[in-house]
Amino acid sequence: MGLKLNQLTEEVNALGTNAAERLAELNEQLPHALAALTSLGVADAELQARISKAGNRWPGADVPEDSREPVGARFPCPPHPAELNVLGADGSQIYPDRHGSALYYVINIGSIAYPHGRNEPPVIFADPHVYYEETDLYGDEGEGQIPGAIIDGRRDAAELGELARLALERKGEPTVALVDNGLILWLALQLPDRHKRQVEKVLADYLGYLNALQISGAAVAGFVGRPRNVNVLALLHLSELPLNQINDDTLRANRYRGLTDLLVFERLLQPGERSALFINNSPVNQRDFANHGHQIYFYYLNVGRTDVPEIARVEVPEWVVKDQAKLDLVHAAIVEQCRVPNGFPYVLVRAHELAVVTMEEREAFDQMVQGALIQRGIFSRISQKAQTKQWTAGRRRHRL
Numbered sequence: 001m002g003l004k005l006n007q008l009t010e011e012v013n014a015l016g017t018n019a020a021e022r023l024a025e026l027n028e029q030l031p032h033a034l035a036a037l038t039s040l041g042v043a044d045a046e047l048q049a050r051i052s053k054a055g056n057r058w059p060g061a062d063v064p065e066d067s068r069e070p071v072g073a074r075f076p077c078p079p080h081p082a083e084l085n086v087l088g089a090d091g092s093q094i095y096p097d098r099h100g101s102a103l104y105y106v107i108n109i110g111s112i113a114y115p116h117g118r119n120e121p122p123v124i125f126a127d128p129h130v131y132y133e134e135t136d137l138y139g140d141e142g143e144g145q146i147p148g149a150i151i152d153g154r155r156d157a158a159e160l161g162e163l164a165r166l167a168l169e170r171k172g173e174p175t176v177a178l179v180d181n182g183l184i185l186w187l188a189l190q191l192p193d194r195h196k197r198q199v200e201k202v203l204a205d206y207l208g209y210l211n212a213l214q215i216s217g218a219a220v221a222g223f224v225g226r227p228r229n230v231n232v233l234a235l236l237h238l239s240e241l242p243l244n245q246i247n248d249d250t251l252r253a254n255r256y257r258g259l260t261d262l263l264v265f266e267r268l269l270q271p272g273e274r275s276a277l278f279i280n281n282s283p284v285n286q287r288d289f290a291n292h293g294h295q296i297y298f299y300y301l302n303v304g305r306t307d308v309p310e311i312a313r314v315e316v317p318e319w320v321v322k323d324q325a326k327l328d329l330v331h332a333a334i335v336e337q338c339r340v341p342n343g344f345p346y347v348l349v350r351a352h353e354l355a356v357v358t359m360e361e362r363e364a365f366d367q368m369v370q371g372a373l374i375q376r377g378i379f380s381r382i383s384q385k386a387q388t389k390q391w392t393a394g395r396r397r398h399r400l
Contacts, residue, residue, distance in 0.1 A: 002097065002275055005220065008306070011039050013256055013283060019312070019330050021107045022258065023088050025258065026258055026259055026263065027385070028257055029256060029258070029261065030263060030264065030267060031234060032255075033236060033259055034264055034267050034268060036236045036240070037071060037072040037232070037236060037264060037268065038072035038238070038268070039072070040070070040072060040239055041070050041071065041072075042062055042067070042068060042069070042070050042071070043063035043064075043065075043067060043071060044130065046243070047063065047341060048065060048083060049186075049243060050239065050241065050243055051157050051235075051238065051281075052247060052387075053158045053243065053246045054246060054251060054324075055236055055283060056282070056283050056286055057242070057283075058234065058238070058251055059230070059231060059234055059281065059282075060231055060232075060234030060235045060237075060238055060282060061181065061232050061234065061235045061280070061281060061298075062275060062278065062280070062281045062313045063235070063276075063277035063278060063279070064278075064297070064321075067214055067276070069276040070276060070279060071232075071235070071276055072268065072276070073275070074268065074269060074270070074273045074274075074275065075273060075274045075275075075276075075331075076272060076273055077272035077273065077274075077331060077332055077335045078328035078329075078331055078332045078335070079116040079332065079337050080116075080332040080335075081117070081230050081329070081332070082117045082373050082391070083115075083116065083117035083173075083174065084116045084117060084120055084174050084175070084176065084329070084333060085113060085114070085115055085116070085170050085173055085174065085175040085218075086113075086114040086175075086176050086178070086333055086337060086345075086347050087112070087113050087114070087163050087166045087167060087175060087177040087218070087347065088111065088112050088114070088165075088175075088177075088178045088179075088180075088346075088347025088348045088350065088351040088356045089109060089110070089111040089112075089157060089159040089160070089163045089178075089179055089290065089351050090109070090110055090111075090180045090348060090354075091107060091108060091109045091110070091155040091156070091158055091159045091350035091355050092107075092108050092155070092181070092260055092355045092356050092357050093105060093106060093107050093108070093151055093152070093155050094106040094357060094362055094365070095148055095151060096137065096145060096151075096301070098145070099185055099365060100366060100369075100374065101173035101369055101373070102132070102370075102373060103132070103145075103148050104130055104131060104132040104137075104358070105128055105131050105136075105137075105144070105370070106129070106130050106131070106365065107128070107131070107154060107155050108126065108129075108356075108357055109127045109128075109155075109158050109159055109355060110124075110125070110126050110127075110128070110309055110350075110353065110354025110355030110356075111124070111125045111126075111159075111162045111163070111166060111245075111351055111354070112124050112347050112350045112354070113170070114343060114346070114347050115275040116333075116336070121184070121216060122350070124350065124354055125162070125354070126177050126354045126355070127162065129148075146195075146198065150195065150198050150199070150202065150370060151333065152197070152369045153185055153202040153203075154202055154205075154369060156181070156185060156206065157185075157205045157206040157209060159352045160206060160209040160210065160213070160220075161170035161205070161209045161212075163177040163178075163179065163209070163218075163220065164177075164200060164209045164212035164213050164216065165312075167212075167213055167216035167217075167220075168212060168215075168216045170216070170218070170248075171215075171216045171217055172217065173289065173400035174329065175216070175217065175218035176218065176219050176220075176329055176333040176334075176370050176394045177213060177218045177219070177221070177345055178219045178221055178222075178333075178334070178337075178345055178348055179220075179221075179222050179223070179348075179358070180193070180223060180348045180351070180352065181222055181223075181224060181251050181318055182222045182224050182296070182298075182313070183221075183222040183296050183315040183316070183317065184221070184280060184282065184284055184285055184289065184296050184313045184315070185202070185206050185284070185288075186284065186322075190317065197256055198377050203291045205290050207288070207289070208293075209293060210294045210317060211292075211329075211348065213296075214293075214317070214319050218317070219320050219323075219326035219327075219329050219330050220316070220317065220320065221314050221315065221316045221320070221330045221334070222315040222316075223312055223313075223314060223334065223344075223345055224312060224313040224314075224395065225310075225312050225343070225344055226262065226310075226311070226312075227260070227261065227262055227311070227312070227313035228243075228262070228263060229259055229260065229261050229263060229313060229329035230254075230256075230259070230267055230277075231278065231280070231281070231298075232261045232264065232265075232278065232364070233254065233259055233260070233264065234251075234254060234299075235257040235278075237251075237255055237256055238251065240255070249334055261300060261313075262300075265300040265311050265398045266301070266302075266309045266311055269300065269301070269302035269309070269311065269375055270302060270306070271302050271303075271305055271306055271309070272300045272303075273301070273302055274300065274301045274302075274314070274331055275300040275301070276299065277297050277298075277299050277321060278297065279295065279296070279297050279298075280296050280297070280298060280315070288316075290318075292319040293317075293318065293319065293354050293361070294318060295317065295318040296316070296317060296323045297315070297316055297317075297318065297320075298313055298314060298315045298316070299313075299314055300312070300313055300314075301313075301331070301334060301335070303334060303343050303344075304338075304342075304343050305342075307362055308343075310338070310342075310343035312334070312338075312343075314330065314331075314334060316330060331359055334387075364372055367396075
């Protein structure tokens with residue numbers, strides 16, 4: 001039996017009322033947050049002392065100690081170069097299904113090299129791989145089937161690896177490489193210690209690809225559309241706390257609770273403008289990325305129009321931040337790439353189209369797997385649970 005929508009009418013109406021009330025409350029808070037942002041100025045020793053006392057478990061935005069950018073600063077879009085390679089990569093996956101005919105997973109990476117300013121067509125790639133060996137599925141730790149977070153991490157590393165390959169082929173040419181998400185590999189925070197060796201392997205691959213991108217001379221960035229982060233708002237709240245009153249309880253009692261950074265920067269940034277630079281304060285960034293020369297910074301960027309602002313979060317490694325030409329190149333390239341798809345980089349739209357695995361393709365691939373098994377005398381079948389799901393997905397009715 002399907003979802004009975006008529007039974008949800010009252011709850012949906014209540015949801016709408018609640019959303020309207022919350023929006024009114026947020027609109028009242030926004031001017032205070034915006035005033036706090038614009039009045040904070042350049043981070044001084046007092047603000048740095050507050051950040052230090054808050055510690056690395058505090059989910060706020062750190063400010064570069066050598067930054068001369070006011071926290072509420074706005075920076076216009078730099079000129080776009082006449083010629084520029086813009087690379088994009090995205091990935092998708094088929095997770096292992098213990099109810100399927102065989103145990104495996106698939107990672108598919110789509111990528112594009114867009115030669116902006118040259119009379120050449122973009123070059124596209126699609127690179128799928130099947131993982132079925134025991135070490136692929138179980139690792140070497142005897143803890144059962146690998147979790148989905150490891151597969152996600154391998155996909156993220158493969159995306160970065162594809163960008164590194166494309167960038168090294170264009171070494172010496174101005175190049176910007178984009179991924180559809182942030183640059184921090186979060187799986188290190190998601191998994192228990194028993195998966196430590198698998199996490200370390202994925203992280204080592206990921207950091208190695210960042211090294212290769214740095215060697216290629218390309219500027220790499222992660223693009224996060226419509227971010228839900230509150231890191232800058234947490235910083236504003238922290239800045240208003242007396243130093244001797246900073247503790248877990250006061251940090252949690254954020255006066256800007258309910259707002260997001262996006263809502264504040266929608267009011268601050270004009271089309272094409274970026275915010276000041278901030279540092280992600282997470283332990284993974286401070287430990288794993290910073291120690292390898294890839295500490296991740298971020299800023300907010302308005303890639304929309306005057307009538308329709310569209311705020312994105314852009315993440316870049318430290319070596320891009322320290323090179324003003326590369327920092328400007330990323331800024332200009334993303335704004336230009338977002339003009340046609342209206343708020344999202346074209347190369348990432350195209351890479352996603354190349355990477356996505358549809359339900360029909362998943363079913364066709366599983367038929368290929370079953371065929372390969374039958375040819376070798378293995379007559380496997382899906383579980384009864386999976387079979388039942390296939391029946392119910394087709395809306396079949398069975399008489400009892």
